Amino acid sequence: MRCLIVEDDPDIQADLRRALEASGFVVDAASDGNDAWFLGDTEEYDAVVLDLGLPGLDGLSVLRRWRASGRACPVIVLSARGDWTEKVEGIEAGADDYMGKPFQMGELVARVRGLLRREAGRTSNVVAIGKLRLDTTRMSATFDGAPAHLSPLEFRLLDHLAHSPERAVSAGELAEHLYGIADAGDTNAIEAIVARLRRKFGADVIATRRGFGYLLGVSP
Amino acid sequence: MIARSLHWRLLAGAAAAILLALCVAWLFMTLLFERHLERRLEAELTRDGLRLVAALELGPGQVPVIDPAPMDPRLQTPAGGYYWQVSTAAGAARSRSLWDADLPAPERAPTGDWRLRHVDGPYGEQVSVLERLVVPDANGPGVLVQLAQDRAPLAAARNEFGRELALFLGVLWLVLSAAAWLQVRLGLRPLGRIRGGLPLLRDSARARLPEAHLREIQPLTEAINALADARERDLALARHRAADLAHGLKTPLSAIAAQSRRAREDGAVQAADGLDRAVAAIRRTIDAELAYARAATIRRAPGGDADVRTVVEQLVTVIEHTDQGGQLAFTVDIPPSLRLSVQPEDLSEIVGAVLENAARHARRQVRVSGHAGPQWTALTIEDDGPGFPADRIDHLLSRGGRLDESGSGLGLSIARELAEATAGRLTLSASPLGGALVRFDWSAG
Numbered sequence: 001m002r003c004l005i006v007e008d009d010p011d012i013q014a015d016l017r018r019a020l021e022a023s024g025f026v027v028d029a030a031s032d033g034n035d036a037w038f039l040g041d042t043e044e045y046d047a048v049v050l051d052l053g054l055p056g057l058d059g060l061s062v063l064r065r066w067r068a069s070g071r072a073c074p075v076i077v078l079s080a081r082g083d084w085t086e087k088v089e090g091i092e093a094g095a096d097d098y099m100g101k102p103f104q105m106g107e108l109v110a111r112v113r114g115l116l117r118r119e120a121g122r123t124s125n126v127v128a129i130g131k132l133r134l135d136t137t138r139m140s141a142t143f144d145g146a147p148a149h150l151s152p153l154e155f156r157l158l159d160h161l162a163h164s165p166e167r168a169v170s171a172g173e174l175a176e177h178l179y180g181i182a183d184a185g186d187t188n189a190i191e192a193i194v195a196r197l198r199r200k201f202g203a204d205v206i207a208t209r210r211g212f213g214y215l216l217g218v219s220p
Numbered sequence: 221m222i223a224r225s226l227h228w229r230l231l232a233g234a235a236a237a238i239l240l241a242l243c244v245a246w247l248f249m250t251l252l253f254e255r256h257l258e259r260r261l262e263a264e265l266t267r268d269g270l271r272l273v274a275a276l277e278l279g280p281g282q283v284p285v286i287d288p289a290p291m292d293p294r295l296q297t298p299a300g301g302y303y304w305q306v307s308t309a310a311g312a313a314r315s316r317s318l319w320d321a322d323l324p325a326p327e328r329a330p331t332g333d334w335r336l337r338h339v340d341g342p343y344g345e346q347v348s349v350l351e352r353l354v355v356p357d358a359n360g361p362g363v364l365v366q367l368a369q370d371r372a373p374l375a376a377a378r379n380e381f382g383r384e385l386a387l388f389l390g391v392l393w394l395v396l397s398a399a400a401w402l403q404v405r406l407g408l409r410p411l412g413r414i415r416g417g418l419p420l421l422r423d424s425a426r427a428r429l430p431e432a433h434l435r436e437i438q439p440l441t442e443a444i445n446a447l448a449d450a451r452e453r454d455l456a457l458a459r460h461r462a463a464d465l466a467h468g469l470k471t472p473l474s475a476i477a478a479q480s481r482r483a484r485e486d487g488a489v490q491a492a493d494g495l496d497r498a499v500a501a502i503r504r505t506i507d508a509e510l511a512y513a514r515a516a517t518i519r520r521a522p523g524g525d526a527d528v529r530t531v532v533e534q535l536v537t538v539i540e541h542t543d544q545g546g547q548l549a550f551t552v553d554i555p556p557s558l559r560l561s562v563q564p565e566d567l568s569e570i571v572g573a574v575l576e577n578a579a580r581h582a583r584r585q586v587r588v589s590g591h592a593g594p595q596w597t598a599l600t601i602e603d604d605g606p607g608f609p610a611d612r613i614d615h616l617l618s619r620g621g622r623l624d625e626s627g628s629g630l631g632l633s634i635a636r637e638l639a640e641a642t643a644g645r646l647t648l649s650a651s652p653l654g655g656a657l658v659r660f661d662w663s664a665g
Contacts, residue, residue, distance in 0.1 A: 009471050015478030053471070080470045082507075084572035085565040088534040097541050102474040102499055105481055114543050151540035153547055179584065185604065185654070189549040189584035196550060 001116065002044065005029040006036040006059065007051040007078070016049060019105045020112070033057025040066050040073075047112050048075045052090065060093045067094035072140065074115035078103065118152065127162040129216050132201050134158055143201055153178060157193055161206065161216045168212035227404055234400035235393075242389045250382045257374050258348075262336055265350040265367045268292070269334060272304055272365050276356055283311035284363050290315075299343045301370035308361045318342060323366045329353035331362070338371065346371045410437040414444065425452040425521035455521050462513040466506050473499055473506075511634040514569060515641035522642065524563035528599065529554040531567050532588050535575050545579045554590035560597055560662060562642045570642070573635045574601050574658045581605030585653060599660045602651030613648050632658070 003025040007013040010031070017027050028043065030036040033056040040048060040062070052059035063075060074097075077090040082100035090098050096118075097111055127134040131144045134155065141148045141155070150158070160177050161169055171187040179186055194206050194214060204217040223229070271290060279285040284306040289295075294302035300317040307313075312322070321342030326335075331353045341347035347368040355362050410432060420427040421444070428448055432441045477499050484492035532552055539545035560567060571588075578586045582603035590599045608616065616632050635658075636646040644662040651657035 009475055011475035011478045012471070015475075015481060019481070080466070082466070082470070083510075083565070084535060084538070084568035087538045087572070088568065091538045091541055092534070095541070097543075098538070101470040102477045102503055105477070111543065149537055149540075151546050151548075151550070153549060186584050188653075189604075192549040192551040192585050192587070196552070199552075 001046045002026045002028065003112065004036070004039055004043070004045045004048045006031075006033075006040075006049065006054065006062070008032060008054055009051075012051075015105065016108070019109055020049075023109050023113070025112075031055075033059065033062050037062045037065055040071060041069060045073050047115055048073055049078065049108070049112065050075050050095070051078045051080075052086065053080050060089055063090070063093045063095060074118070076108070076111055076115060127159070129158065129162065129205060132158075132205060134162065148200065154193055154197055157190070158197065158216075161214060165216070168209035168215045170213035174214065227408055230404045230407075231397075231401050234404070235397045238393055238396045238400070242393050246382070246385055246389055249385055250378065253381050254374075254378045257377060261348055261369060261374060262350065265336070265348070265369060266334055268304070269350055269352065269365060269367050272306065272367070273352075273354055273356075276306060276354065276363060276365070278308075278356060278360050278363070281310050282308050282361055284308055284313050286313050301345070301373070303342070303347075303366075303368045305364075305366045305368075307364050307366075310361070323349060323368050325364070326351055329362070329364050331355075341368060341370065410434055414441060418444075421448050424523045425455050426523050452521070455517055459514070459517050462510060462517075466510050469502070469506055473502055508634060511569070511638060514566065515637045518563070518566055518638070518641040523561055524566065526560045526562050526564040526567040527556075528558040528560050528567065528590050528597075529556050531564050532571060532575075532590075532599075535568060535572050536588070538572075539575060539579045542579070548579055548582050549585045551585065551587040551589075554588065554599075555592070558590045558592050558597065562644075562662075566638065566642060570635055570638045570644075570660070571599065571601070573638075574632065577632065578603040578605070578656065578658070582655060587651075587653060595663055597662045600657055601659075602653050602657040603655040604651070604653040605655035607650050607655045608648050616648065617646070 001024065003020050005013060005016045005020070005027055007016060007029070008031045013029050013031060017029055020027050025047075028039060028045070030039050031054075033054040035056075036050070036054065036059075037057060050059050050063060054062070059077065063077070066073075066075075075095050077095040077098040078101055079086050079090060079098055080101045087098050096115055099108060099111065132148070133142045134150075135141065141150045156178055157174060160174060171190040174190045175186040178190070197205055207215045207217050209215055268290060272286060275286045275288060275290075277285045277287060286304075286306060290304070292302060294300040295304065295315040295317050297317055298319045303315050303318045303323060305312055305314040305318060305323045307325075314322075323342065324339050326337070329351060334350050334352045336348055336350050338346060338348050347370055349366055349368045351364060351366040353362045353364050414429060414432075414437070417429045421429065425448070428445045429441045432438045476495060480492045480495035480499065483495065529552065532554060536545075536550045536552060540548075540550065562570075575586070575588070578601050582605045584604055586601070586603045588599070588601050590597070592598075617636050632646070632648070639646045639660055642662065644660050647659045647661070649657045649659065
């Protein structure tokens with residue numbers, strides 16, 4: 001597993017390197033924005049840890065350039081400012097997770113592993129639901145050709161419905177699929193997710209069969 | 221009062237200048253009028269003098285005789301104020317008005333032309349005397365022809381004119397002063413408008429004075445607006461410097477955390493624990509001070525326009541990217557038209573802290589709903605987690621209080637501090653979902 005660390009503080013960079021190498025990663029490191037952009041654009045990495053405050057080219061610009069040139073590797077952003085506006089900018093620029101500084105190294109390693117888990121173990125598959133296309137490899141989605149954001153839970157719900165074509169799936173079954181052992185209250189959460197998906201992609205993305213459950217919309 | 225008021229100073233200056241000009245005008249016009257009277261008098265005397273000369277004859281013994289005598293009634297009344305006298309060395313003829321008095325003789329009588337002089341008259345009055353030496357017969361002696369008129373009517377006319385003119389000029393002074401007062405009032409009105417606009421500038425760093433459209437006032441409003449620009453820049457700079465300070469401290473803090481890990485690997489577990497505790501404490505302090513600095517900045521420069529739903533959706537998107545957030549069902553029930561007069565980045569901080577808290581404690585769902593009435597806006601964030609222990613709600617809202625001592629997020633107290641900076645209120649209660657409910661209320665100002 002290759003991982004790129006972009007961090008200008010030598011102490012933190014060395015610490016990150018040791019922690020990730022101890023977890024079995026092959027680590028490359030860059031300490032300024034231009035180097036980072038070049039490395040990320042020319043090499044294949046399984047994960048990137050990107051500090052936002054960088055000399056040369058700032059982290060957000062680096063991330064936007066990677067995403068603009070189709071680099072889809074998971075990126076975890078380290079933010080020193082730590083305010084919400086910066087987090088929003090980071091996620092909108094294409095980050096997959098963020099951590100405020102100073103951070104617990106154990107938590108960072110766990111989050112990098114989490115990102116890799118999300119990436120791995122998926123068969124290459126693109127499911128089309130009307131205008132919505134789910135790429136189960138990248139765990140990304142496009143709606144009407146434009147990138148759309150799905151939370152992991154929303155993604156799994158759509159994925160499950162997509163794998164049960166022409167069959168209404170009950171809220172209870174969905175809750176069990178999403179949460180493992182589910183109780184009666186969890187069906188409310190399922191309704192909330194369905195409502196959110198309908199708001200994002202239109203009411204007909206998921207149809208309701210009253211008394212039976214949910215079905216992926218068969219919109220043209 | 222006059223010394224301390226621009227209005228009264230201008231008015232007093234204008235009134236004094238007008239008064240001075242009118243006094244000079246009065247003096248000058250009175251003088252002109254007097255000269256006019258003098259010329260009229262001289263013309264009258266000259267005309268009557270020529271008649272006298274025409275009627276002059278030398279009687280027996282070279283005594284002058286006037287025949288016919290002029291008929292002016294003043295000449296017939298003794299001490300009537302108008303006199304004539306023709307005289308030679310041999311004798312004199314005189315008007316009836318002179319009775320038996322003599323007009324004072326000149327030291328040297330003019331021969332060529334009439335000459336006017338002012339002397340004391342025969343009855344104690346001031347008179348103007350016009351006189352000339354004429355020679356009716358080439359062989360005869362010179363005859364001194366004199367006409368005299370009392371100057372009292374002239375002085376009376378001049379004084380009356382002066383009084384009436386003074387009265388008229390006095391009224392004129394009042395009218396002009398009133399006009400000056402009006403002019404000063406109208407002239408100072410734009411300054412009053414600027415003064416009226418300044419409280420808005422004081423209350424909000426984003427407010428500006430409107431364009432003045434007056435060449436003399438525009439530089440003032442521009443200067444004041446430039447000052448407001450500088451103030452807004454300074455506020456932004458202060459905010460940036462606070463953020464920079466945090467950045468500047470957080471990175472070395474991460475480095476210290478790295479050193480702590482290294483120490484722990486080398487077996488210095490106690491030292492590492494101490495370092496970790498210190499790092500956590502400093503981080504909490506930085507977060508809190510940053511939030512208080514932000515709250516102070518908001519208080520100094522309130523206002524803004526945040527699209528509540530967009531802000532909340534962005535925050536939810538961020539939280540959905542975290543491991544915990546990705547496992548939760550979020551419901552955002554906010555009308556798209558809901559706006560709040562708060563800067564979007566400040567609203568992000570206020571709601572973000574609470575939303576992150578909710579996501580940390582929720583089991584399955586987090587719900588954010590917004591409502592607006594004509595005079596208020598409310599935003600509630602609820603979850604289906606364990607909820608707030610009723611006995612700890614006060615502690616949670618106190619400065620630095622937190623439910624989860626190990627949590628690294630900002631406490632609810634900071635969200636409350638920020639909400640209050642934006643003139644909002646934060647209350648905690650239990651949610652129908654089973655967990656915590658945090659409600660923000662803003663009354664529309």
